[in-house]
Amino acid sequence: MPAARLPRLDLPGSVAATVLLCLSFTPSLLPRSWFVQGVVGGLCAATGYALGCLPRLVLPRWRAGGRAWSLFASAAVPSTILAACQGWRWQQQVSAMVGVDGPSAMTWVGALPTAAAVFAALLAVAGLVRRGGRATFPVREHRPSPAGLALRDGRPAPVGLAPRNLRSAPVRLAPPGRWSGTTGLIPEGRWSGTAGLALRGRWSGTTGLALRGRRHPAAATLVVLALLVCMQPLGALSTLLDSRVTDLAAPAEATRSGSPASLVPWATLGREGRAFVTGALAVRHARPPIRVYVGLRTASTSKERARLAVAELQRTGAFARQVLCLVIPTGSGWIDEPTLAALEDTFDGDTAVAAIQYSALPSWLSLAAEPERAETAAGDLIDEVRRGWSAMPATTRPKLLVYGHSLGARAVQAPFGSVDRLLDEVDGALISGPPSTGPLRERLLAGRSPASTEIAPALPGRPDIRFATGLAGLSTAGGTAYPRVVFLQHATDPVVWWSPGLLSHRPDWLRERRGDGVLPQVRWWPIVTFWQVSGDLLTAQDVPAGHGHRYGAEAGAAWRLLTGTGWSSWTRQERLPPGPGGDAIGGAWSSASR
Numbered sequence: 001m002p003a004a005r006l007p008r009l010d011l012p013g014s015v016a017a018t019v020l021l022c023l024s025f026t027p028s029l030l031p032r033s034w035f036v037q038g039v040v041g042g043l044c045a046a047t048g049y050a051l052g053c054l055p056r057l058v059l060p061r062w063r064a065g066g067r068a069w070s071l072f073a074s075a076a077v078p079s080t081i082l083a084a085c086q087g088w089r090w091q092q093q094v095s096a097m098v099g100v101d102g103p104s105a106m107t108w109v110g111a112l113p114t115a116a117a118v119f120a121a122l123l124a125v126a127g128l129v130r131r132g133g134r135a136t137f138p139v140r141e142h143r144p145s146p147a148g149l150a151l152r153d154g155r156p157a158p159v160g161l162a163p164r165n166l167r168s169a170p171v172r173l174a175p176p177g178r179w180s181g182t183t184g185l186i187p188e189g190r191w192s193g194t195a196g197l198a199l200r201g202r203w204s205g206t207t208g209l210a211l212r213g214r215r216h217p218a219a220a221t222l223v224v225l226a227l228l229v230c231m232q233p234l235g236a237l238s239t240l241l242d243s244r245v246t247d248l249a250a251p252a253e254a255t256r257s258g259s260p261a262s263l264v265p266w267a268t269l270g271r272e273g274r275a276f277v278t279g280a281l282a283v284r285h286a287r288p289p290i291r292v293y294v295g296l297r298t299a300s301t302s303k304e305r306a307r308l309a310v311a312e313l314q315r316t317g318a319f320a321r322q323v324l325c326l327v328i329p330t331g332s333g334w335i336d337e338p339t340l341a342a343l344e345d346t347f348d349g350d351t352a353v354a355a356i357q358y359s360a361l362p363s364w365l366s367l368a369a370e371p372e373r374a375e376t377a378a379g380d381l382i383d384e385v386r387r388g389w390s391a392m393p394a395t396t397r398p399k400l401l402v403y404g405h406s407l408g409a410r411a412v413q414a415p416f417g418s419v420d421r422l423l424d425e426v427d428g429a430l431i432s433g434p435p436s437t438g439p440l441r442e443r444l445l446a447g448r449s450p451a452s453t454e455i456a457p458a459l460p461g462r463p464d465i466r467f468a469t470g471l472a473g474l475s476t477a478g479g480t481a482y483p484r485v486v487f488l489q490h491a492t493d494p495v496v497w498w499s500p501g502l503l504s505h506r507p508d509w510l511r512e513r514r515g516d517g518v519l520p521q522v523r524w525w526p527i528v529t530f531w532q533v534s535g536d537l538l539t540a541q542d543v544p545a546g547h548g549h550r551y552g553a554e555a556g557a558a559w560r561l562l563t564g565t566g567w568s569s570w571t572r573q574e575r576l577p578p579g580p581g582g583d584a585i586g587g588a589w590s591s592a593s594r
Contacts, residue, residue, distance in 0.1 A: 011064035011072060013224060016052030018076045020044040021115060025087025027519045028532035029492045030539055030548055031095040034107045037087065038114020040535040045115060045195040046122040048526050084112055090521065097517050099544045101121055248274050251281065255290045255316050263312050268298040270360060272333035280341045283543060285349025290316045291340075296333065302373070305356040306380035310388060318352030319389065320432035323563065324398040325361065326385055328378045329353040329367030336405050338545075338552030339432065343401075346559045352398070356381050363407040364537075367435075374411035378404070382415050386425060399427045399563060406495055406549065409434035413441065422485055428562040432488040432551040436499045454508040455491050455515040466561070469515060470546060474557040482564045488554055491515020492547050494536035502530035517547055 024044040025037070032040065055305055056062070064072075088108045095102035250266040251259045256277045258266040269277065273295045280289070292312045294305040318324055325343060329335050335355060344351050358377035359366045366374065382402065389400055402422075404412030409431045416422040422429060434441050444465065448457035457467050466483035468474050469491050476482065489496045497509055506524040514520055523529075540549035559565075 010049070010053045010056060011068055012055055012389055012487070013049040013052030015072060017045040017119065018048075018072075018080060020048035021316050022083035023525050023528045024115075024532065025083045025090070026525065026528070026532075027087075027090040027094050027522050028536055029494050029522070030543060031091055031098055031102060031534045032535060032539070033101060034103050034109070034111045036535045036538055037091075037103075037108075037111040039118055040531050041111060042118020042122065043113030043531045043534075044528050045119045046126075046498075047531070048117070049123070050126075051527075057353035058063075080112065083106070087111075090150060090519065094519055097519065098547050128180070133482070145414045155554050156361070156585055166423065170320070183448035227451075228501035248278050253288055253399075255282070255288045257291065257293045257312055261315075263315060264292075264294055264298055269293060269295040270297065270333060270357070272329065272335070272360075273357060276335050276340075279337050280344065283341070283344070285344060287321075287349040288351065289349045290318050290321065290352035292316065292318070292352070294356045296357040296360055302358060302377045302380045303384075305377070307382040309354050309356050310384045310385060313352060313354055316352065319356070319392065319398060321398050322347050322350040323352070323401060324385070324389070325351065325353045325401040325403055326381055327353055328374065328381070328402070328404040329355050329357060330406045330408050331359050331374070333357040333360055336552065339403070339405065339430075339555040342552070342555035343559045345562070346556060346565060354381070354385065362537060367407055367410075370577060374407055375414035378408075378411040382425070401428045401562065402426050403428065403430045403432075404434075405432045405551070406437065410438045413438045416440065419444065419462075419485060423464060427484065429485045430488070430555075430558055431486070432555075432558075433493055433495050433510045433549050434445040434487060434489065435495055436497065439561075444487075453512040453515075455512070468554070468558070471554055471557055474554060474561050476561065481560060484562065486558050486562055488551050488558060490517070490547060490549075490551070492517045492543075493549050494533045494540050495549050498533045498537060500530070502533060503527055 021041050021044055024041040025545040087104060088103065091108075092102040159587075254261040255260055256262065257264040258269050258274065258277050266274075273293045276293050277291050279291070290313070292309055294309045294312070299305045299308055313319065313324070323343065325340070327335055327340070340353055343353070356377055358373045359370065361369070386400070390398055402412050405411070412431060413422075413431065413434070416425065417439075417442055422440070431438070431441070436442075444459060444462075444467075445454055445457055447452075447459065449460055452458035456469055456473065459467075463481040464483050465485045466473065466489045467489065469489060474486070491509075491514070497507070499507070502509065502524070504526055509515070510522070510529070514522060536548075542548075543550065545551075545553035
């Protein structure tokens with residue numbers, strides 16, 4: 001960076017940015033590519049720069065000299081290079097633990113330019129927002145300042161009235177500034193009109209606010225448009241995303257929604273619904289599995305979709321099957337295919353699975369913008385199904401299970417309020433990859449044994465509830481009782497361990513012994529760990545089964561444990577396609593889009 005441009009940056013901010021950039025190369029839960037590392041590093045640097053600039057609020061006129069910048073550069077450059085080299089070594093270790101190839105040294109070099117580009121882009125956006133905000137919503141300065149008279153040509157000049165809405169503005173000495181009118185006050189600016197206030201700039205009209213030399217109507221327009229867009233409902237976007245259908249053909253089997261015999265028209269099933277009802281058609285079972293899915297556009301309300309799902313279950317004879325499983329999809333409507341296929345394989349097709357769609361937005365956006373929709377859909381589906389199921393004789397009705405993954409794992413906990421009520425109303429629940437805000441999970445973790453960890457908690461007196469991080473936790477060896485609620489949470493799943501609290505608070509899972517697949521060198525750093533785990537969300541599906549946000553490898557064992565069918569010689573791994581895409585539809589998609 002040319003020396004003439006260095007003073008435009010803040011030295012304390014640059015120091016803080018460099019420290020956080022170097023810390024961003026430390027390991028986290030999953031391997032990071034050079035691009036993800038660059039994005040994480042740029043976000044850390046930008047956050048550090050913003051915090052480092054806070055002293056300017058107290059000392060606005062202080063500026064670092066050339067010697068200070070030279071000392072900073074002589075320390076920052078080698079420190080950043082060393083951090084990047086050590087970060088590459090750590091990524092090789094993390095990749096080996098997960099079972100994937102680590103980034104090459106040639107590509108890893110691109111992490112630093114990417115971080116610099118992200119940092120520069122964020123600074124530019126921040127400057128644009130700042131200027132646009134000031135132009136749209138002028139801020140009147142009321143900083144205490146010494147009283148005095150303005151000067152005209154070095155001599156005192158009469159002080160007139162300020163604009164009506166600024167009469168309480170402090171009187172300041174004109175220099176540094178220039179007086180060229182008859183009335184007004186000039187805080188750090190130039191006056192060239194008849195009434196107004198210039199803030200660090202030149203006033204070029206009779207009303208308004210100048211920002212560093214000129215107005216910014218374009219920036220103001222962008223700010224207004226952004227605010228209007230943010231205030232618009234997301235229903236239209238959800239409908240648009242749901243309309244992205246594939247070229248799949250409608251199923252011919254009467255046991256599938258969308259078939260000619262179905263009450264759910266094929267045209268109303270979106271991308272994820274069509275993928276689900278046409279899944280595993282080539283697999284042969286003793287009985288054809290029932291798959292019911294009511295799309296977002298099939299009915300206008302969640303209650304109507306739930307009632308239609310019950311009618312579809314009755315049409316297909318679902319209440320005569322051995323198992324009836326209610327599924328809460330992710331925000332986009334996606335359902336983890338290997339997990340449901342494992343249930344169908346466990347009971348040789350004598351199953352019925354039902355789901356209703358509540359959104360087509362990515363889970364993170366659905367959770368942030370409309371969190372109640374997932375919980376409402378879960379409650380409606382469970383209530384409507386239980387109304388008919390509970391009226392059946394206990395000896396002839398199917399086992400009623402509930403299943404949720406990711407955002408669906410959070411939503412499936414909400415209707416019950418407590419674990420005891422869940423156990424009273426259903427026969428079992430499989431909750432995989434639950435976000436940290438799940439209500440039942442939070443209460444259970446709060447009551448865990450002090451000798452256990454947050455990653456693998458032990459619940460005294462609750463053999464009916466099991467937390468498992470892998471296949472080892474799903475065993476019934478040693479006479480262990482069969483649980484009725486199973487939480488699957490990988491130690492390397494960022495969806496489970498991400499939370500806003502990572503910005504300023506070290507969680508228990510980083511105070512305790514690290515879980516399987518996590519390097520001992522993983523540490524909590526304020527701000528940095530938050531952005532690192534956020535970056536891990538982007539690749540949570542791009543790892544082999546048994547790591548990250550992929551639970552298909554444990555699904556078969558979990559279902560057998562929940563239903564008391566025990567272990568068998570069949571293994572789910574034999575049915576998993578090779579490569580990262582085997583555990584999810586479009587495995588290359590990030591979990592953030594689910």
